[in-house]
Amino acid sequence: MKFLIDSHALLWAYWGDPQLSAVAIRLIFDPANRILVSAASHWEIAIKMKTGKLILREPLLDFVQHAVIDNGFTLLPIEPKHTAIVATLPFHHKDPFDRMLVAQALAEGIPLMSADATLDAYGVQRLW
Helix, strand or coil: CEEEECHHHHHHHHHCCCCCCHHHHHHHCCCCCEEEEEHHHHHHHHHHHHHCCCCCCCCHHHHHHHHHHCCCCEEECCCHHHHHHHCCCCCCCCCHHHHHHHHHHHHHCCCEECCCHHHHHHCCCEEC
C-alpha cells in the first residue's frame, strides 16, 4: 500500500509516541508499504521549530535524514497539480499544511494517514 503521512504521524512514529494508533503503527512499520512524506511536512516542522511550538532533539536536516530517508520513506515534492487542487478546496480546515496534504493525497489517488478527522470532509481516504 502507498500512502501519504501527516506531519504529526511522522513525528509520533519517529518518537515512538503512544498517540500513534495501532493501525498506524502496523501500516507505517510494514516494509511492504510505500510511505510518502510531503515537502509541506518538513516545511511545517521547520516553522513550528522557529516559533517554539516544536523542539526536535536534532537539527531539521538530521531529522529528515533519520525519520524519512533512513526509514525508506519517499519525499513527495509540491507540484502544480497539487496546488491546483488546493485552489479548489472548501475551507473545512484552515491549516495550509493540512490542506496541501489533502490536495496531494487527492491528486496522487492515495490515502492520507492522519489522526485529524476534520480532513474527512474533503473526501480523502484517511487511515488511522
